Every structure is written in structure tokens, then in C-alpha cells.
Amino acid sequence: MDSVDVLIVGAGHGGAQAAIALRQGKFAGSIMMIGDEPELPYERPPLSKDYLSQAKSFDRILIRPAAFWAERHVEMRLGQPVIAVDAAAHRVTLADNSTVSYEHLIWATGGRPRKLPCPGGDLAGVHAIRTRADVDRLMGELSGAQRIAVIGGGYIGLEAAAVLAKMGKTVTVFEALDRVLARVAGEPLSRFYEAEHRAHGVDVCLNARIEAIEGDGDRPIGVRMAGGEIIPADIVIVGIGILPAIEPLRAAGAACSNGVDVDAQCHTSLPDIFAIGDCAAHASRFADGQTIRLESVQNANDQATVVARTILGEAVEYEAVPWFWSNQYDLKLQTVGLSSGHDEALLRGDPANRSFSVIYLKGGRVIALDCVNAVKDYVQGRALVVGRLSPDRAQLTDVNVPLKSLAA
Ligand SMILES: Cc1cc2nc3c(=O)[nH]c(=O)nc-3n(C[C@H](O)[C@H](O)[C@H](O)COP(=O)(O)OP(=O)(O)OC[C@H]3O[C@@H](n4cnc5c(N)ncnc54)[C@H](O)[C@@H]3O)c2cc1C
Helix, strand or coil: CEEEEEEEECCCHHHHHHHHHHHHCCCCCCEEEEECCCCCCECCHHHHCCCCCCCCCHHHHECCCHHHHHHCCEEEEECCCEEEEECCCCEEEECCCCEEEEEEEEECCCEEECCCCCCCCCCCCEECCCCHHHHHHHHHHHCCCCEEEEECCCHHHHHHHHHHHHCCCEEEEECCCCCCCCCCCCHHHHHHHHHHHHHCCCEEECCCCEEEEEEECCEEEEEEECCCCEEECCEEEECCCEEECCHHHHHCCCCEECEEECCCCCECCCCCEEECHHHEEEECHHHCCCEECCCCHHHHHHHHHHHHHHHCCCCCCCCCCCEEEEEECCEEEEEEECCCCCCEEEEEEEHHHCEEEEEEEECCEEEEEEEECCHHHHHHHHHHHHCCCCCCHHHHCCCCCCHHHHCC
16 A cells, blocks of 8 residues: 555646645655546646647646656555545545555545536537547547537537637527526626627527437437427537535535535545535625635635645644636636625626726625736736725726725
């Protein structure tokens, strides 16, 4: 049986950053990373952007080159999952029945794509976009396909739609709600992105009630709607969210809600076990103290750094302001703060100029900004979010008034 000082389960963004931050902090103990994907840690955001469009090869999206991990003595065990955790014995079991014992365990397993809960949802031509293998499989089918159905009008679905529309595919986005990005953004942003996609030839089907994916053998041929209409599709891409990959920890007795519950240092309820990234649920002051799970590179990296520093003996707490980005066509969206629960959405700038921001207020205080091709607003607006400031609305919406002048 192997024994290590720090065992990291999940070789993605959070896992990689935990190892990097430990070595940066001069941690001299042994580190092992176990990942169920066969690849070294790589960046996930390009999977629906530059990797899908083939603007970037896989080598260019590795978080660090192979030599980096070897030089820093981070042992990699890739290609198989941890299937059980024995918290009392400080030991995990892998799928091949081997075991590894640890002093500290960092659980960084992200999430698994939700499956389409309708007949035909498991046909071979129905794809998720979560891993390199998912996207390689999708790309392998693209040359023989023209009509693409994207189910889910969230960021990943819309990014994929943008790439595929630019490739000349006939793309339809199906969204169950009455606007795209409804769970993450305000109405002005949703309408703007809907219009952009339509302008690029993407059909956007809102309030979509999908009954089944029609197939011929194991290949999809169309999406059947509740009214019986069938919209032809050669490939179906499903982007309807993830479920946190936490079963071994839950089975070990960890307190779980919508993810593994963690405190301000990312401790779980089990001794010497931390959880970070997409799978961890934490109380956030940017969500009025509610327990939330964030799915962003920033959150995974910042929580990883907090855990590394905690292991190194520092007194730190996770309270980083959430931020996120999305690239679609020539639009760079940057988000700071969390807009859910806002009671006002102010428009700063004119969407017709393709450079504007939506400023979200709750009780008159700024809680988030969505900035489209408006990097200055994004950078300067951060202080408004962190301070939960309540500047004059007329000034907030006046593009001639720099946001930094309102944060003083
Ligand atoms: C297509 C796509 C586009 C995205 N775009 C953006 C973006 O533009 N901006 C942004 O901020 N965020 C984006 N995200 C989200 C971001 O990638 C995630 O928030 C981030 O990867 C979370 O890091 P993580 O370490 O928690 O999980 P991950 O990076 O998902 O890593 C978890 C790893 O653990 C593995 N694993 C799971 N269970 C086990 C187990 N039992 N044993 C061993 N290994 C296991 C998983 O297979 C995976 O390799 C995007 C995500 C996707 C999928």
C-alpha cells in the first residue's frame, strides 16, 4: 500500500492548483494526484471554445507540461477513479482495488454532466462537453454531420453553438426556460446573447419541451418536441449542468448538501479531508451567506490555494470575489460577483455597440456586473461588488463616469 502526505483526488483545475500552491509554499512532503481521466491536468474552458474550434491543440491547454509535475515530485496516478474513502483509516481505494493512505486528502473531483432524462438521451450521437474524451468523440463525428441540436442555453451550450455556427453547421439551441442564460444572468444579457446567436444563423428555441431524441439505430435523427414536431439533428449536444462527483465521500459519511459541505478553509466534516472546486458547497458572503457551489476556474483555484496554505499552517479563509468569463463569437463576457437574487438590473452602455455592462443591484447595493467587451467596467466594478456599494444610479449607468470614481 502506498502512503503519502497529501493525496489529491481529481486531476483537474483545483487538484492541479493545490499541488502547485503546496510546492510554491515549499511543502516538502510527498504529493500524489489520482485522476480518472487518462490525461495530465488540462484547462476545461477551451473544450467549448478554442479546443472545439481547433484553434488550440491539446498540448496548448495542459495546465502545466509533463516535466513540471516530475520536477516537483508530484506523483500522478491517472486513468482510474477512487471508489471508496475510509476516513477513520485515512485510506482510499482505487478501482483496481489498490489502496493509498494519506495524512491529508484533498477531494477535487468536479462534476459529471447531467444526462438528458428522455427517451433517446443515451444514443451514441448524444454528447456532453465535459472532458477531452467527450470533445474528441464529438469532433470525430462533426465532418459527417450538418444539423446540430444543442440542448441547454447556458454558457457551455452557447459557446459550443457559436463555434459550430462559425464552422457552417446548422445549429438549433433548445432552452427549457423563456430566455437563455436565465439561471446566471439578467434579462438584458440574455436577450443580447439570444439576438447575437440568431444574427449568426443559430435558431434559438425557447420554452422548449423536449419529449425524445428520435433515433435510427444508435444515431439521432431529430429532437421530438411536446407538440409532436421533430426538428432534424445529426448530433445532439447536451449542456444542462453537472452533478457533483461526491459519491465516495458521501458514502464515507461526509456532510453533503448540493455538493460536499465545507467550511471557510474547505474542511469537510471528515477528519483531514478537504473538498474544493465544482464539487464543494460553501457559505458565500457574495450570496448573502447562503451555501452555494460555484462552477468556475477562479473558485477551484482560489479554494485550492486556501487548502494548500492551511496545510502549510497559515490561518486563511476563502472569501474571494467570484469571477467568470465566457467567449462567444467576438464577444468577451466577464462577470464579477453573483447576480442571483438581484432586484434591479441596470444597463450601462448600449448593446448595439457590442460593448456594455449589466449592473445588478440588491436593495440598492451592487452585487454583480456582467461586462461584454467592457474590460474597464469589469476591472473597476469589482470594488463596487466587494464593498457592496450603493452609488447613484444615474452615475452607474453613465458611460462617461468611470466606475472607479464611484468606488472611492
Ligand atoms: C466546456 C466547459 C467550459 C467551461 N468554461 C469556463 C469558463 O469559460 N470560465 C470558467 O471560469 N469556468 C469554465 N468552466 C468551468 C470550469 O472548467 C470548472 O469550474 C473547473 O474545471 C472546476 O475545477 P475542479 O477541479 O473542481 O473540477 P475539474 O476541473 O472538472 O476536475 C475534476 C477531475 O476529477 C476527476 N474525477 C471525478 N471523480 C473522480 C474520482 N472518483 N477519482 C478520481 N478522479 C475523479 C474528473 O474526471 C476530473 O478530471 C467550463 C467547464 C466546461 C466543462
